[in-house]
Amino acid sequence: MLPVFVREGLTAPRAIDSLPGVSQHTLESLAGVIDEAAAAGIGGIMLFAVPEVRDATGTAACDAHGILNLAIEKAVQASAGRLVVMADLCLDEFTDHGHCGVLAADGTVDNDATLTVYASMALAQARAGAEVLGLSGMMDGQTAVVREALDAEGFTSVSIFAYSAKYASVAYGPFRDAVESDLQGDRRAYQMDPANRREGLVESTLDEAEGADIVMVKPALPYLDVLADVAAASAVPVAAYHVSGEYSQIEAAAQRGWIDRRAAHLEAVTSIARAGADIVLTYAAVEVATWLKEDM
């Protein structure tokens, strides 16, 4: 699967410096990405959007005319069933403080107030046509709340892709450039402590029980032990996200001639699959799919 960024207010795609080869797209250039991805034979795209205006509660996320919901509509149209269109369900791209949820009076993230916003964001995405919702905010109970909201409105076949074991990693740095997020503080109150292995299984088991159709471990390579644990125990498909910082480490070394780019990406994806992932998200998805076909 390929993560794709759409930026409001752009007139042409704009390269992301810290993610070589990856761009912010316009609503118009999105169709070309989908054609390329479908031609390469990848399974789906995960849409992230960058709004022009942010506020404390991330209002644009729930607005039918917000950039992410418009991008979903465009993508579903352009894909015409050739690949699965998934959308990121999280507030960090939409809040001015950069957190994945709304804040309580004391400045901490308010878990349960955030769940209410996630439920309306989920409905906005489902109405826009999203086939799968990627719940990446790491609020407790988010899978259950979103499942209930979707079912109540008749969206029973919209699936939930739960970012279950999401660690508070340094490897999200380039992504925050890609979405122009200026995070105040850090996410350690809701993302997981990298030292905790068993907690990964606790989180994925909870999401499964709450109705997740797919569970994910993220980042990927530094957490292959967690991925193997989750893959061994899970009754639903398991995904892993080779995140921005993992991708950019390969790109930076390859640019200096210190590593073979193609071999490095293929080894990364192979290792993630070996550890038990059924689905891999990588910024190199289109190339990896092409290389795999060539190698066959």
Ligand code: PBG
């Ligand atoms: C949150 C989200 C993040 C990523 C995916 N979804 C950022 C974060 O948690 O800080 C990171 C993905 C990557 O680094 O490639 N909406």
